[in-house]
Amino acid sequence: xxxxxxxxxxxxxxxxxxxxxxxxxxxxxxxxxxxxxxxxxxxxxxxxxxxxxxxxxxxxxxxxxxxxxxxxxxxxxxxxxxxxxxxxxxxxxxxxxxxxxxxxxxxxxxxxxxxxx
Amino acid sequence: xxxxxxxxxxxxxxxxxxxxxxxxxxxxxxxxxxxxxxxxxxxxxxxxxxxxxxxxxxxxxxxxxxxxxxxxxxxxxxxxxxxxxxxxxxxxxxxxxxxxxxxxxxxxxxxxxxx
Numbered sequence: 001x002x003x004x005x006x007x008x009x010x011x012x013x014x015x016x017x018x019x020x021x022x023x024x025x026x027x028x029x030x031x032x033x034x035x036x037x038x039x040x041x042x043x044x045x046x047x048x049x050x051x052x053x054x055x056x057x058x059x060x061x062x063x064x065x066x067x068x069x070x071x072x073x074x075x076x077x078x079x080x081x082x083x084x085x086x087x088x089x090x091x092x093x094x095x096x097x098x099x100x101x102x103x104x105x106x107x108x109x110x111x112x113x114x115x116x117x
Numbered sequence: 118x119x120x121x122x123x124x125x126x127x128x129x130x131x132x133x134x135x136x137x138x139x140x141x142x143x144x145x146x147x148x149x150x151x152x153x154x155x156x157x158x159x160x161x162x163x164x165x166x167x168x169x170x171x172x173x174x175x176x177x178x179x180x181x182x183x184x185x186x187x188x189x190x191x192x193x194x195x196x197x198x199x200x201x202x203x204x205x206x207x208x209x210x211x212x213x214x215x216x217x218x219x220x221x222x223x224x225x226x227x228x229x230x231x232x
Contacts, residue, residue, distance in 0.1 A: 104212060105152075106164075
């Protein structure tokens with residue numbers, strides 16, 4: 001089974017702090033994603049990565065950065081946390097070239113609920 | 118850009134009954150994938166069912182089936198013989214056939230199953 005894990009289920013930080021959210025997948029997937037989930041807004045893509053050291057902005061990248069130094073690990077960084085970044089953060093992974101093989105499912109982690117005070 | 122619309126923020130169903138969740142999408146592409154994901158309370162999001170746009174036959178997975186109307190750009194999810202464990206947020210998602218691996222999600226439908 002594909003396993004996507006996230007470093008924390010719950011996190012409380014203060015305004016202005018630098019925050020790191022870690023995601024690890026164990027299925028050698030090339031693609032990794034960070035989403036933000038808010039009530040009434042669904043899932044919105046922050047960043048994704050299709051290879052080590054490669055990244056692409058999603059729909060709401062402002063205030064966030066990412067790092068992918070190893071294939072299995074994708075980090076989301078809040079450089080200076082703000083209260084409007086209080087949210088549920090979901091990480092996901094999928095295999096590359098999945099479009100052509102049909103196995104294009106994204107596998108999700110359990111989520112990190114971040115509160116910024 | 119593609120958009121996905123789920124017009125029912127909340128739905129409820131009696132145990133053992135059937136419920137249909139609606140999803141419409143907007144795209145100019147002819148080849149794409151559609152998905153329904155389930156997110157139980159405090160649990161991980163999992164894939165329920167997927168549909169390739171080039172396939173005319175509607176996908177089914179046990180008690181879950183879809184009604185895919187390509188011309189109408191509609192992709193509804195039918196849950197038969199509803200069970201208490203079906204209570205969850207359900208998200209409809211769209212993925213292009215080529216290019217980006219990104220999913221575009223709807224805002225979700227919260228399904229309550231009443232005993």
